[in-house]
Amino acid sequence: MRWRGQFHAASDGLEARLATNRPITAYVGFDPSAPWLHIGHLVPIFGLIRLQRHGGRPIALVGGGTGMIGDPSGRSAERNLQSPEQIEANVASIRPQLERFLDFSGPRGAIMGNNAEWLESVRLLDFLRDVGKHFTIPYMLAKDSVQVRLEAGLSFTEFSYMLIQALDFQHLHQALECELQMGGADQWGNITAGLELIRRSSSPRADGGPHAFAMAYPLLLAPSGAKFGKSESGESVWIHPDGTSPYAFYQHWLNTDDRDVPTYLRWFTTFEPDRILELEATVTAAPERREAQRTLARDITARVHGEAAATEARAASEAAFAGAPIADPAVLATLHRAGDGFAFTPADVEAGPAAFLVSTGTFASKGEARRAIAGGGVTINDRRLTDADTALPPPIANEWYVVRVGKRRVRVGRRAG
Template sequence: MDETTPGTDPATDPATDPATTPDLLDELEWRGLLAHSTDRDALREAFTAGPVRYYVGFDPTAPSLHMGNLVQLVTAMRLQQAGHVPYALVGGATGMIGDPRDSGERTLNSLDTVKDWVERVRAQIEPFLDFTGDRAATVVNNYDWTASLSTIDFLRDVGKHFPVNRMLAREVVRSRLESGISYTEFSYVLLQSMDFLNLYRDHGVTLQFGGSDQWGNLTGGVELIRRADGGHAHAFATPLVTKADGTKYGKTEGGALWLDAEMMSPYAFHQFWLNVEDEKAGELLRIFTFLPRAEIEELDRATREEPWRREAQRRLADEVTTLVHGAEETRQAKAAAAALFGGGDLSDLAPSTLRAALQGAGAATAPRGSTVVELLVAAGLASSKGEARRTVAEGGAYLNNERVGDPELVPGDADLLAGSWLVLRRGKKRIAGVELAS
């Protein structure tokens, strides 16, 4: 992460360019960020009345945040840039419980694991927000006010405000009644609602947003503030980002779209956005970038009229990768892709360019004398020798951009690029470098 976040660019910063920036609520609406919300007019009024303190939570369910969380991070940035005050909550407590999901009961993580993930998540969140000035962000951890809470207090002060019949009516809960749901997960909504109440009381926070799967938890908090304190708070939910066919993103390439560079290289991250379907490019530009309306509409037009140029995808990939990994990593990812997908002869590339490209795409080492099958496995392009053999048999294996027919082929010195490198490819897009140990 570096300082090249779009927020620091005056040309795209809504807060410093009020003349071209419509009302914040209109802006969120235009970007398709309001999947659900409490009273919109009330929310609009609150936004115009003055700085709103708002919060968004991140549960440590993994060592890194992912694409779904990025929607919230970027949205939090938008609100801050529009003059409102962010509170980012890390779920040290809620992460110990786990919110109910359709796929079934979660496995509880240990306290140590959750604590470790909390710190990682906190570190990931911080670069996205501005911690200076009069709208400085604050990071809070719900473990701080939950850990010492007694069961009796919890049941009297919080539980009393939750009618079980209403809780049972929730979509997730209903869907889980057949397959089973523990009391622990069933109670999750109480914890998150209590978070909102606490932030409302102690920090004057009056708005919470989150993913649309959180809608029940968001309204739970609004309800609780009303019942417990007679207060009025707002909530909105961002849409679930899906592929053009409605299925979830991140099922390819072996898992979720992680923000952590160790878990997903900036190159792979950049490639993901670059390969987005035409129909989704505009939507994703609206959600994930700070490009102004006119520019996005121009990119929409480009996609419609000259889809093969993929201008929208290129711009999307550059913007989002820069936001998450910084300008330098983005430059390298692009350079790597240009070198590897350039279509030219790989041996024409300068050794330094090739090496840098392969480092970005993924590099491994293997002993000399390895067969193509062994190299594919070493490069991580196949998970077993059997799979590697199959790939060769299917005509999907390439060595230095040449299709390989013999699984037992042993590359010789003449095949080495930049001294000791081989470029392995599986299919059209999956590329990795292997350096032969001497």
């Protein structure tokens, strides 16, 4: 983990516990605030993957209970509470997304959990007596997730979140012998609250050592300094095809800044160190080939969306940006579904290039379209337009139009109906 740069902090005794080579059970919590996970969640997901590859037992815990409150960590303002029905639907959607990454077979297989299963039955008075009595107000106020919100305002609901997450850890420790909780650096306060609850509610160990442990990953930032997980346009990059198409997902990784390649290869692949160093060397030796980015994009897309989707996305990407004519219907269909596709009618075609480009959403006005055409920046079905009043070329296979604007924008249109 240190070589991969994924280690931020650990509680006392964790390294000694891991050095015993006895299998350890660990969990990561996932907040069901949306129906899909985004690529920022791949950081803890790969933590669970690596744990299992080294003989540990991973628990993926979806917060059907804690999601009713909302975690204040890393937030500058209180989030809007979602309805129980929406949270339940999000949990149902997230579970199969997590199941793709882990092996649930065998006696040491991964475990999928939902903390609503035990939190919904906790009575308030029992919670205050059994959990609240172990925490002082100064202890809770000292947590970073609380400190950053004191001036802006922090409700009692969010203030109590760390205690509920602590109860999760205690429950998993008692029910499943879970010894380790992992999460992002912004979760450190909540995670260590769980250690405190387990310590205070357990009998001392014979060897005097801790009962449970914590480990945090560094927060990964984009080149702009923003929190990792969004595209260049500021939209979340989801790991579900309904949120981000496999093609757009592939393109996101393909467009990785050269400076981020070493980090992403270490964090988001299971490649051996020698292979990673080999790929890193290509960034310096032949950056124009983007071999490391293509390998990264292919591997992570296959892991998230499957081999077939990754192969299709790569073929579509290479066709779109090679500059050569695109005639393969499967590639055209992939590009059309990628998010910037459009539909056209015979009337759109007959109206001429400028009107066609406006009616299909490529440009906002005919004037803008005419200027782009006059500048030689528009190609339709591999014919560079020079006259906004000329006839459009016929659609490919009587069904498709490929519109290129400049070097980076490619749109595919399909005949309506």
